[in-house]
Amino acid sequence: MQFWKLSTKVLATLLAVVSVQASGPSDGDAIADPNSAVVKLTSDNFASFLEENPLVLTEFFAPWCGYCKMLGPEYSKAADILKDSPHNDKIKLAQIDCTEEEALCMEHEIKGYPSLKVIRDGNNKNAEDYQGPREAQGIADYMIKQSLPAVQLPTSLEEFETLIKEQTQPFIISIGDEINEIFDKVAGQKRKDYSFYKLGKDLTKQVGKLFPSIDLKKAGYLVVHPNQLADAIKLDSDKSIDVDKLLEFINVETVPYFGDIDRNTYMKYMTSPLPIAYYFYKTPEQKEAISKDLIKLGKKYRGKLNIAGLDANLYGRHAETVNMDPEILPFFSIHHINDNKKYGINQTEYPEGPSAEVIEKFVDDYFNDKLKPIIKSEPLPTEEEIKSQQVTKLVAHNYNEILNDSSKDIFVKYYAPWCGHCKKLAPTWEELAEIYNDSNVVIADVDHTNNDVDVPYEIQGYPTLLLFPANGEVDEKTGIRKPIVFEGQRELGSFVDFIKDKGSLKVDGVVLQKRLQEEKEKKEVKEETEEKEETEEKEEVADHDEL
Known part of the structure; x- marks a missing residue:
């Protein structure tokens, strides 16, 4: 599942809210x-x-x-x-x-x-x-x-220097190739974001002095940040380069070594294939004090990690998304987006914020697989809770253990506590769990907002209902069975039919429902008989007392 979509929706919402609060929706003149x-x-x-x-x-x-x-x-x-x-x-x-x-x-x-x-x-x-x-x-x-062509073709060094002096965003250069269809296609796709320049062989020789650290003899592509010509990054052109590889190169290299995430830049970070390291700061002075060190670290891990600052005064709530305490600032954390793993420097040990040395060691340890992720999880249900509840409660600490029992059909409700539709469904879900009690079908739920769990399905709203069939095909990425999503009417009868039709065990809930009803009726008769006998005994005792 693309977990970043959920976390970035939260961040995107914060960015949008802040953009209103920053100058106020009533400020200015339309x-x-x-x-x-x-x-x-x-x-x-x-x-x-x-x-x-x-x-x-x-x-x-x-x-x-x-x-x-x-x-x-x-x-x-x-x-x-x-x-x-x-x-x-x-x-x-x-x-x-x-x-x-x-x-x-x-x-x-x-x-x-x-x-x-x-x-x-x-x-x-x-x-x-x-x-x-x-x-x-x-x-x-x-x-x-x-206003410009997707690819500009400067004809002189003077013209080229004039063009790049105007740039306030990274720009892309193709060198050495007179004809380059791949570059043209990428420029057409990304022209809204960046400027693209194509330099012929003659002009490539002349611009050599502008890029002293780059070998321009071989054809290739440069990503250049404004006023940072000496730090240009080159991708050599060869037969393996296609549109996707050039796009990936651009998406990685146009991100600054250390920059801020705001409403104009956040999509650049979120669409990058790299994990993101966040430095949450409270004051500009905190950010400035460590910027040079984080830029140096960004250069060291270029192409492996993006490092970005977040102003906690504006986006502090995003700290909870990466399982950190928003009250202890500054802090540093890494979000490995592909599998939603989150790692953070211990905030209790560094209440005033980690030093540059601590951060560098933390990042080194991350890439050497020496860190354990921070898992957000509710407490495990107690024995009393397990006995008293029909629905199996899943949390991050028992989620894999229960779902890995491939001998059972497992029907899971992924919900959010604030979701009105989830609250409305809760009584029906309890009733469903009661029907399948003591069967090979498990009816479970998990608060998806408070537990870090893997889901081989892209959850876009709540409640999401997924059936994991017994002995089903396993998703390679998560190690969990591939689920079947329920998309019908959220009614008891629809759920029962779905479990029988889509579950591997073909458990007939109607039969179980009738059996449950019969047991309830028998229990009621027994209770009524016992109550009647108890009443008669009391009356008989009362009669003897009168005698």
């Missing part, structure tokens, strides 16, 4: 500064303006919209940055007030505010959704990339 380069469009000038300008970023907004008020000042600044750039004649930023231009907004199927569309060559019917940052420099950089 309408662009009239003195800025933003152009106000109406139904009268909309079509003509688009025809006259080859690339337009258009914001559809409402003046009362809180998020529009947040964006407004940044949007104005971005327009002015572009106005003063060499790209002034290519890129324009415009606004449409949907409270005044309702028909125009309806025509473009605007369903929320703000909605930003990239429109090329006046073709508003094929407008693209804007997917870039929402701060001034990020907007400007994104639109500059949109």
